[in-house]
Amino acid sequence: MTGKILRKPQAVIGLLMMLAVMIAVIYAPHLAPNDPNKVNIMIKFAEPSQQYPLGTDDMGRCIASRLIYGARISMSIALPTIAAIAVISVLLATVCAYIGGIVDKMFVIISNIFMALPPFLVAMTLVGIFESKALSIVVSIVIAMWVWNAQVVRTYVLREKSKPYIITCRMSGCSEIRIIMKHIIPNIFPHLLVLYSTGLSGVIIMISSYAFLGMGLETGTAEWGAMLVNANKLIFSHPELILYPGLCILFAAAGFNLFGEALRDICDPREG
Amino acid sequence: MIKRIVSRLIMLTVVLLGVTLLTFFYTSLSPVDAGQALAVRRYTRPTAEQITEVRHELGLDKPFAQQYISWLGKAIKGDFGNSYNTGKPIIDELTASLKPTVTLAFISLLFTALLSIPLGVLSASRKGGFADKTIYLFGIVCMSVPNYWIGFMLMLVFAVQLPLFSIMGADDLKDYVLPSLAIAIPTASANIRVFRSSLLEGYNSDFVMYARARGISERKIAGMVSRYALPPLVTLLGQSFGFTIAGSAMIEFVFSIPGVGSMLVTALGSRDTVTINACVLVIAVIFVAVNFLAEVINTILNPKERAYDR
Numbered sequence: 111m112t113g114k115i116l117r118k119p120q121a122v123i124g125l126l127m128m129l130a131v132m133i134a135v136i137y138a139p140h141l142a143p144n145d146p147n148k149v150n151i152m153i154k155f156a157e158p159s160q161q162y163p164l165g166t167d168d169m170g171r172c173i174a175s176r177l178i179y180g181a182r183i184s185m186s187i188a189l190p191t192i193a194a195i196a197v198i199s200v201l202l203a204t205v206c207a208y209i210g211g212i213v214d215k216m217f218v219i220i221s222n223i224f225m226a227l228p229p230f231l232v233a234m235t236l237v238g239i240f241e242s243k244a245l246s247i248v249v250s251i252v253i254a255m256w257v258w259n260a261q262v263v264r265t266y267v268l269r270e271k272s273k274p275y276i277i278t279c280r281m282s283g284c285s286e287i288r289i290i291m292k293h294i295i296p297n298i299f300p301h302l303l304v305l306y307s308t309g310l311s312g313v314i315i316m317i318s319s320y321a322f323l324g325m326g327l328e329t330g331t332a333e334w335g336a337m338l339v340n341a342n343k344l345i346f347s348h349p350e351l352i353l354y355p356g357l358c359i360l361f362a363a364a365g366f367n368l369f370g371e372a373l374r375d376i377c378d379p380r381e382g
Numbered sequence: 383m384i385k386r387i388v389s390r391l392i393m394l395t396v397v398l399l400g401v402t403l404l405t406f407f408y409t410s411l412s413p414v415d416a417g418q419a420l421a422v423r424r425y426t427r428p429t430a431e432q433i434t435e436v437r438h439e440l441g442l443d444k445p446f447a448q449q450y451i452s453w454l455g456k457a458i459k460g461d462f463g464n465s466y467n468t469g470k471p472i473i474d475e476l477t478a479s480l481k482p483t484v485t486l487a488f489i490s491l492l493f494t495a496l497l498s499i500p501l502g503v504l505s506a507s508r509k510g511g512f513a514d515k516t517i518y519l520f521g522i523v524c525m526s527v528p529n530y531w532i533g534f535m536l537m538l539v540f541a542v543q544l545p546l547f548s549i550m551g552a553d554d555l556k557d558y559v560l561p562s563l564a565i566a567i568p569t570a571s572a573n574i575r576v577f578r579s580s581l582l583e584g585y586n587s588d589f590v591m592y593a594r595a596r597g598i599s600e601r602k603i604a605g606m607v608s609r610y611a612l613p614p615l616v617t618l619l620g621q622s623f624g625f626t627i628a629g630s631a632m633i634e635f636v637f638s639i640p641g642v643g644s645m646l647v648t649a650l651g652s653r654d655t656v657t658i659n660a661c662v663l664v665i666a667v668i669f670v671a672v673n674f675l676a677e678v679i680n681t682i683l684n685p686k687e688r689a690y691d692r
Contacts (some may be wrong), residue, residue, distance in 0.1 A: 230625070235408045325651075335528070
């Protein structure tokens, strides 16, 4: 598997982009040339220079530093979100699909109800349910997205469950838990990786949309979506302020998408 | 086929009832009390009695189940009550703001179909070739950016650099071109891959080999394959229509369109729960209805599914 991934250029590029984003997340204080939140009206809209590699914004804040810290904020919300979605959807879908019968039928009905509400709508309605804004975003996206992922996981489990080797396992006396944990989940794992890798890019975009609507974090936070709202007023005079945060979202999301899609080709060679 | 549609209709009713309950439950989760919010707006610094009075007036002191049932009873008749914000009937504002949003959703649906179908066919027929690879890469790029950012970029190029379109308002159909494209481009990118892979699956299936063996012309085969490959795309198109209405807030903000998305965002900002409930419910009903319509179209398109019912 690892060998196949490393031999596919698209997967390697995706991995490198993911790595670059993670480096920006971890080493933001070392990489950023300035304090991202330091306001200095005297130097607003400064040209790019040694001190300010991409210039400054309308409040004289260093754009490059804000973009680097933006990665930290996006990922610190996106990673726990996708982790929670993964745990909930895999757990529920695997158990329900594996037991089958009435349990699975109930699961289908309930997930149909949940899927009747578009995810972004749910997420918007739920924002602000907790004191902590970051926690609200995580929980609201998890509630909005779990069912869509669970539905996909369910089809994987159903497909895997009907394979002959599972019947053999049962005949040889494997316990149900052991079949799920040692056989089904490891076998659908590559598919899950595809699902959550591409899902993560969706979550990154969703977080930026939140901030863009002013429903996300505190105003003035160095977040990509929030920077875009701010730049909205300046589209005529300083279009570059719109360009940069968008390119950052693109870079972060495309890394996970490239890797996820490459992995999909490896898992399902006949579709490629 | 009729039996199938009837059983789907029953399921649909269950889903819709569930949706009303979920909607009501989601808005009640908010820690901000709507009664208090309204009292603050009315009296600036309300006393405890005034808050209780407002809560009583809105019926917020009743148990959850009772509130839900009385709300549902009115909502079915199209009576969503008056907005806490403006005091006017919500249904009026809602119908007015649905018009631009639904127009936006229809035009983006059209653009999405116009982009996905030919490009999907092109990449499937030139599998592994230059066109296929370009479409693939372009698709990944477009799926990795928020649609409102594409909106900004389109605006920068076609309204600021080349003044072909106006940058705001929704007065005539021309104003909808850029916002609809901004929605259609990322949606189409996702659809193209699905359509491409179902086309390829169609070409690899036995009926095509049989048709070729019988000497049926490639053109007829192409027709058969696209009929085979269309259902997943129809489902996706239906779904994207609903997603567009639900996620229109960002695009409406960028292009200053007074639609249901911006109405919802305003209502969310002021915890105007009755308006939030009304917007969410109407969007969900549209979403469910369009998905159902897509399913009906698929049943008509796909003779195999019809055959199962006999």
